[in-house]
Amino acid sequence: MKLKDRVAVITGAGSGIGRASAKEFAREGARVVVADINLAGSAETVRQIETGGGRALALETDVADPASVQRLVTQTLKAFSEVHTLFNNAAVQVNKTIEETTVEEWNREIAVNLGGVFLCSKFFMPHLKKTKGSIVNMSSVNGFFVEPMCAGYCATKAAIIGLTKAMAIDHGKDGVRVNCICPGYIDAGLAEGYFQAQPDPAAARAAAGRLHALWRIGRPEEVGRVAVFLASDDASFMTGSAVVVDGGFGSGLPPGN
Template identity: 40%
Template sequence: MTRFEGKTALVTGGRSGIGRAIALRLRDEGARVFTAQRSEDTEFEHVCADFSDSAALAKVISAVITASGRLDVLVNNAGLMQEASVEDMTLEDWQRSLTVNLTAPFLLVKHALPHLRVTKGTIVNVGSIEGIGCNPHHAAYAASKAGLHGLTRAIAVDHGQDGIRCNAVAPGWIDTDLNLDFISAQPDVEAFRRNIGKIHPVGRTGAPKEVAALVAFLAAEESGFITGQIYTVDGGRMSRLSLP
């Protein structure tokens, strides 16, 4: 398929994990793909940026426009997770989570809108099932992802008239390198794998490419009547009630 032939996409956090899978999928379907993250990317054209530095985000968009002359797809994937309860989290850590996970996507969208308006482009935000529920000690992460879901709907409402669509995906447990390393560090790896699989009705955890497939669909013209939606990609985890 070449759904993105002649189009330019920016994927933040595209060097690894879900972001890399998205970048590969969009490139495989014809897009010219740029990634943006703190470090260099040897696979894609890239922009190095610290997402906690608000001044750097306008430069990310301008760098893509300077190189390509257009922007058709913006995927806000970069984020961070810090573990602490509300009581134990410092204000500095709280603000850093919100800055990277919520304010950075807001600013990237803000700076990208004039260019997306020209191309009738699309925005896909990578939220989380923790924007709907919450794991222990993820207060800031859950709050920031819930905020990103709300921002997704607001952008869709405000800019649908400009021909711009905005949706979000909310992944559950996905086998990124980070999660696989976490599993490998468990005392009984096989038992952990069995248990983590059991909480999903499909009986397993997800793959980055499965998230990327949905992102590509939402970014493509065939989803032209879909906007302001949050799609869970969680193997049915959020649909299953615990036993009494």
């Protein structure tokens, strides 16, 4: 097992890629803190992990709220005494141009997607230094290649790549590694929301598959396994990396498009 006896905190693990990742971390021996604003979803993730013989704890958390994140840190340490990995995965996506996006939507998207990475990293950092742990941030191919109708989201995902590199150089001397993952389309909540926002959701979904060299969108666990790798000692000389997990999306348009 790659993560035996480690403690991993995964935000946004109440559904989608976060849940699939939590299950992969638990399968590799980690005790997992499932931190999500949706407590029912988190409880279901914990149930699935425990059914598989793993250990997990659901903690209701709003990553955009400093007090909530500080409670997450306190409760994590109370339950497990230490923490080795923080996976900043929680995000929301407003499927609008900036002209259509309200000021409230913009502020919330920035606060959750980018502010959440800042707050969780800031408040867990002292404890990650003690274990020489690591941070995995969730970016997206939209951090490099933008798409229509999600301007704020693309901005946050590009910023996360910069923040990952900045944290990596600031904290490498402390033994804390910081990397991020840039997935293509993955069959989970935010992609589904994007498809539903298009005039023909079924056509949008089919078209998305064709944008990848592998001619399909990814599965959540295909991202979760990369997060496990980055959290494990197998990635001991990796920091500041933006790891692309995109089925060839970024290589160019496959023939037939």
